[in-house]
Each structure stands twice: as structure tokens, then as C-alpha cells.
Amino acid sequence: EIGGNERALQALRELIIVPFRYPLEARTLGLKWSRGLLLYGPPGTGKTSLVRAVVQECNAHLIVLSPHSVHRVHAGESEKVLRDAFAEASSHAVSDNKPSVIFIDETDVLCPRRRGEQDARIASQLFTLMDSNKPSLSEPRILVVASTNSAKRAGRFDTLVEVSTPNEEDRFKILQLVDLQAIATSCNGYVGADLEALCREATISASKRSADSLILTLQDFKVAKSVVGPSLTRGITVEIPKVTWDDVGGLKDLKKKLQQAVEWPIKHSAAFTRMGISPMRGILLHGPPGCSMTTLAKAAANAAQASFFSSSCAELFSMYVGEGEALLRNMFQRARLAAPSIIFFDEADVVACKRGEEGSSSNSSTVGERLLSTLLTEMDGLEEAKGILVLAATNRPYAIDAALMRPGRFDLDVDLRRIAEETELFTGAELEGLCRESGTVSLREDFAATGVFCKSYENHV
Numbered sequence: 001e002i003g004g005n006e007r008a009l010q011a012l013r014e015l016i017i018v019p020f021r022y023p024l025e026a027r028t029l030g031l032k033w034s035r036g037l038l039l040y041g042p043p044g045t046g047k048t049s050l051v052r053a054v055v056q057e058c059n060a061h062l063i064v065l066s067p068h069s070v071h072r073v074h075a076g077e078s079e080k081v082l083r084d085a086f087a088e089a090s091s092h093a094v095s096d097n098k099p100s101v102i103f104i105d106e107t108d109v110l111c112p113r114r115r116g117e118q119d120a121r122i123a124s125q126l127f128t129l130m131d132s133n134k135p136s137l138s139e140p141r142i143l144v145v146a147s148t149n150s151a152k153r154a155g156r157f158d159t160l161v162e163v164s165t166p167n168e169e170d171r172f173k174i175l176q177l178v179d180l181q182a183i184a185t186s187c188n189g190y191v192g193a194d195l196e197a198l199c200r201e202a203t204i205s206a207s208k209r210s211a212d213s214l215i216l217t218l219q220d221f222k223v224a225k226s227v228v229g230p231s232l233t234r235g236i237t238v239e240i241p242k243v244t245w246d247d248v249g250g251l252k253d254l255k256k257k258l259q260q261a262v263e264w265p266i267k268h269s270a271a272f273t274r275m276g277i278s279p280m281r282g283i284l285l286h287g288p289p290g291c292s293m294t295t296l297a298k299a300a301a302n303a304a305q306a307s308f309f310s311s312s313c314a315e316l317f318s319m320y321v322g323e324g325e326a327l328l329r330n331m332f333q334r335a336r337l338a339a340p341s342i343i344f345f346d347e348a349d350v351v352a353c354k355r356g357e358e359g360s361s362s363n364s365s366t367v368g369e370r371l372l373s374t375l376l377t378e379m380d381g382l383e384e385a386k387g388i389l390v391l392a393a394t395n396r397p398y399a400i401d402a403a404l405m406r407p408g409r410f411d412l413d414v415d416l417r418r419i420a421e422e423t424e425l426f427t428g429a430e431l432e433g434l435c436r437e438s439g440t441v442s443l444r445e446d447f448a449a450t451g452v453f454c455k456s457y458e459n460h461v
Contacts, residue, residue: 041163044193189230340387
């Protein structure tokens with residue numbers, strides 16, 4: 001009944017089930033079992049469902065604590081609720097000879113960083129109870145699992161495990177009852193709770209269409225998607241633009257290059273993997289005002305059916321230190337959650353201006369350099385992400401910092417590779433960009449290609 005999140009499921013099984021199945025082996029090897037695990041991830045990703053599923057699998061005793069069930073009006077009562085929960089868990093563990101699991105939901109609300117007097121007492125009591133349940137050679141009787149929407153460190157928990165947004169394969173597993181691969185592909189950013197709501201709305205749509213026969217169709221899901229959106233992207237404008245390639249006149253070569261960079265890695269991901277080609281991470285569009293750079297970016301997103309995040313770089317400048325960098329990091333984080341996605345920066349020369357330029361004020365230069373540093377860091381982080389592309393537009397390409405213009409970041413002038421002996425003075429990044437472009441050329445000729453031939457290099461050096 002649980003789709004996706006195999007890593008989190010495995011971590012919970014290793015925490016709860018494995019110690020009681022292999023106690024003798026553990027003693028022989030001198031293993032110390034963990035006593036706690038912290039699950040973190042966006043709301044609706046199934047953290048509570050994962051815990052309940054594993055507990056049910058081994059028939060363990062489960063106690064659920066939440067801010068609502070712990071907080072009390074009078075002093076000392078909240079701490080008593082915690083002590084009673086741990087006492088109940090210990091009692092069941094001894095009498096049933098099975099593990100007892102205490103699940104603390106929304107632990108960041110129960111023990112916030114900025115604590116009032118009551119929060120401090122609750123946190124202190126919880127820490128004391130957890131410290132008394134330290135790892136040892138014997139199999140654990142009481143296990144503590146907590147959940148939070150965000151976490152930077154495990155704290156008193158031995159393990160920190162992310163319950164992430166489901167990818168296409170995970171969404172397909174969640175939607176197996178409906179066997180619709182197309183729905184899984186189009187549900188960018190949807191978590192398990194969103195998919196459940198989507199199925200519910202689709203069922204309602206089908207019942208309105210026909211009261212006699214409840215058969216779900218793709219149209220029912222299209223209606224449902226207009227009602228249920230991805231919860232992770234609420235509060236920020238996320239859309240798949242309605243602009244198509246036909247809305248852009250001319251620019252045939254440029255449109256073809258954008259199709260290769262944006263559509264191909266998504267629609268032909270298996271071919272890219274087979275050829276060992278890493279998709280482009282960034283493309284810089286430049287030209288005079290009014291030459292359809294924004295329209296091209298939207299058309300590319302529409303063709304790839306990718307979420308579109310748009311921002312003017314001038315909006316990132318703020319009077320408050322660090323606010324612009326935080327906005328930038330947040331945009332990349334949202335794009336990762338809603339992948340496949342395109343991040344579009346207009347007026348890119350504002351945030352990516354060459355460092356150390358004469359004539360700029362010291363304050364503006366400092367803010368710009370911080371934003372540029374954050375942008376470089378985020379773009380380098382896309383190496384591990386899939387389905388995210390950065391498009392930027394500028395009227396002044398000569399003003400862009402050189403650090404952004406190398407292959408692997410903004411692949412504007414893709415350095416095409418010569419045969420190895422003809423690539424003197426090529427940097428490692430340039431050679432990587434050349435290999436990627438040569439592989440793309442091979443796929444352009446034949447998507448069934450299994451290798452790159454010399455002709456592909458020679459034609460593009």
C-alpha cells in the first residue's frame with residue numbers, strides 16, 4: 001500500500017524489524033542498534049504512512065504523539081503525557097516481547113528552536129527520556145521515530161532520512177490502481193496525498209459524467225488536475241506555459257538547439273543514459289530587446305511539459321542582507337520538487353555581472369557577488385538533479401561573469417570536440433561539453449545509436 005520512498009522504508013525496517021530477527025548475529029558482531037530515526041520531507045509525502053506500514057508488518061506496538069495530543073494547559077501535564085507514553089511503550093515491549101515504537105509527529109512544532117517556558121519544559125523532558133534510551137548491544141525495546149517538514153541535522157536521533165517528493169516511477173507506483181503512465185508523467189511535484197486527492201476528484205468527475213458506470217478516463221484526470229494542484233508548489237506561481245514553437249516565427253536553428261537541450265533529455269532519457277550524455281544544465285539567450293527570448297523559454301517549457309519558474313534578476317536585490325540569496329535558493333528548491341522544470345532568469349547580467357567591475361558601487365557589487373556565488377553553487381548542485389534546466393536572457397552577454405560561461409553551467413557556446421590530439425589547451429569542462437555535444441549529434445542522426453563515432457567529433461570541432 002506504500003508507493004515509492006524505498007530508502008526510507010528500508011531504513012525503518014532496519015530500525016524496527018531487523019534487530020528482533022537477528023539478535024544472535026548482532027551480539028556476535030558486537031553491533032549497537034540504533035534507538036531513533038528522524039524522517040524529514042514536505043507535507044503529504046507519506047511519513048506517517050511509512051511508519052504505520054512497518055509497525056503493522058512486524059506487529060509492533062505503536063504510540064503516536066503530536067503537538068495536539070501533548071500540549072496541555074496546566075504546567076507539568078505535558079511532561080506527564082510524555083512520561084506516560086514512554087512507560088506504556090516499555091510495558092508493552094516487556095509483556096509482548098516485541099518492539100514498541102513511539103512516533104512523534106511534527107517534532108519541529110513540539111520542540112521549536114525559539115522556545116517559550118512551556119516548550120522548554122517539554123523539550124527538556126523529551127531529551128531526558130530519549131537519553132535514557134541509548135544504543136546498546138541488546139536489541140532495543142523502545143524505538144523513537146520522529147517526523148518534520150525540514151531538518152538540517154539529526155540531533156539526538158541516530159539517523160536522518162529524507163522522505164522525498166515521488167519521482168515519475170514512484171508516482172506510477174502510487175497510481176498503479178489506475179494504470180495510467182501518462183498521469184504519472186504529468187504530475188510534477190505531486191506528493192502521495194496530492195495523488196490521493198487527484199484520484200478522488202477524478203472519481204467525482206466520472207460519477208458526474210455517468211452515474212451508471214464508474215469508469216475513469218484521462219479526461220476525468222484532466223478535470224481533477226484543474227482542481228488539485230501539487231501542494232509543494234503552493235504559494236509560488238508554477239505553470240506549464242501555453243506558448244508553443246509555432247508561436248515563435250523564424251529562429252529555426254535556435255529552436256532546434258533548444259529542443260535538443262530541453263525536450264530530448266526528458267523525452268529520450270533512456271537514450272541519453274545509454275550514450276552516457278549528461279543533459280545541459282544552463283543556456284544563455286542573448287540579443288536586443290524584443291527578440292522573443294522570454295517567448296522562446298516558455299515555448300521550450302511547453303514542449304517539454306515542464307514547470308516554469310520565472311524571475312527577473314532585479315527582483316533578487318534586497319535591502320536586507322541574505323534575503324536575495326534565500327529567494328534564489330528557494331526557487332531552485334521548488335524547481336527540484338516540481339521537476340522536470342525550467343528556471344528562467346530575465347536580465348541575467350544584473351545578477352551574473354562580472355566580478356570586480358570598475359564603476360559599480362561597493363554595496364551593489366557586494367550584493368551582486370553574493371547572488372552570483374549562490375547562483376554558481378545552485379547550478380553546480382544540479383549535477384545530481386534530473387530534469388532541471390536554467391535558461392537566462394540578457395541584452396549584454398559580454399557583461400556575464402566568465403565563471404558562468406564555461407560548459408557545465410551556461411552552455412551557450414558549446415565547445416565542440418576535436419579528436420583527442422586536436423584538443424590542445426581544452427580544459428576538462430570543455431572536453432566534457434564536447435563529449436556531450438558529440439553524443440547529442442549521434443542521437444540526432446539515430447536515437448538507436450549506441451556509441452559516438454569520429455565523424456561526430458570532426459564535424460563539430
